[in-house]
Amino acid sequence: MTMVPFRQFVLKVHSRCNLACDYCYVYEMADQSWRNQPxxxxxxxxxxxxxxxxxxAEAHRLPSVSLVLHGGEPLLAGTGFLAALIRHARRTVPARVNVSMQTNGTLLTQEHLEVLAGLDVKIGVSLDGDATVSDRHRRFTNGxxxxxxVERALRLLSAKQFRGTFAGLLCTIDLRSPPLATYEALLSHTPPAVDFLLPHGTWTQPPPGRGKGASGTPYADWLLAIFDRWxxxxxxxxxxxGEITQAALGGTPAVEGLGLRPSTVVVVDTDGSIKQLDSLAAAHEGAADLDLHVTRDAFDAxxxxxxxxxxxxxxxxLAATCRRCPVMRTCGGGLFTHRYGHDGGFTHPSVYCPDLLHLITSIRRRVSGDLSRVAQ
Structure with a gap:
């Protein structure tokens, strides 16, 4: 098997967060190793x-790499540190270095944006909808x-001078929130893109609304209400x-958690440990550990x-069930983390299998219907 080199390096520049979101895979799920990180x-x-x-990059002759500044909350590392990291990377790496940051937005200021925009950093902000929905989950430690x-930060990001820095919004789905109202609340900030995130869960610890073996499709139904509007x-x-629609038109999904393209993401923790996907913290203690460290190991290890x-x-x-599935090439088995079960590791279909099947099939049907009408 020919391995595909890493192209996206998620750097955990700070291991703590100023929020205490109740669904956070880093702090609230199976792996609690963050407690031992600097x-x-x-x-x-x-x-x-x-x-x-x-x-x-040099060994694999990569034309570009992506650095994703992550945490915890990456702004806690300070813009001086972040700027030094970015400048050093662009001086040192023999490839184009694209930089993005995922933040909860609460610490973002005009001063931060002036530094980050000057370094061409794309900034994504986490927001789950309106105040009622977001404040249900995304709270400070004092409640x-x-x-x-976050609204204050988004007003800054939406200003003309920083608009090019705004990468988009990341929304974790809450089935209790009305889908269209949630979507409209996100749209009110005129984001250039929206990512909807399925709450992290596994067969061992299923996500909200997905009992073991349940055949319902609550997440697909929630998403499809927004899809029709979109x-x-x-x-x-x-x-x-967009990725599922492009797949329906013959393309190949290019995001983690959809399609069959090899994953090219690797994570480095604050202590220099090289790890797998950080969302594997939802699976079990040590699920992302590789026993590798940047002081002694190359990324090829x-x-x-x-x-x-x-x-x-x-x-x-993929599981045999996935290989027989008519939407396998679009679904790709779903996010690797969501396949975990203590009775077989990552050999299961996604815990969201019914939702993914219904979502992809429904979008395919809508796109195919339009293509048929155009061809007549």
Missing amino acids: RRMSRNTMYQVVERIAEH EGSHRH YDRAETWVRMF ALSHPLTRLRQGGADS
């Missing part, structure tokens, strides 16, 4: 991470809701819908790890 990545570790990325603080009006780019081979294995790594 709060901020040290300068020495940062330099070593960049050297390893440069080594990987105060975060929505009004498909008719195209008010912004909704990544999940992570590339040859059995778990990486499984993540890059395409159809051969």
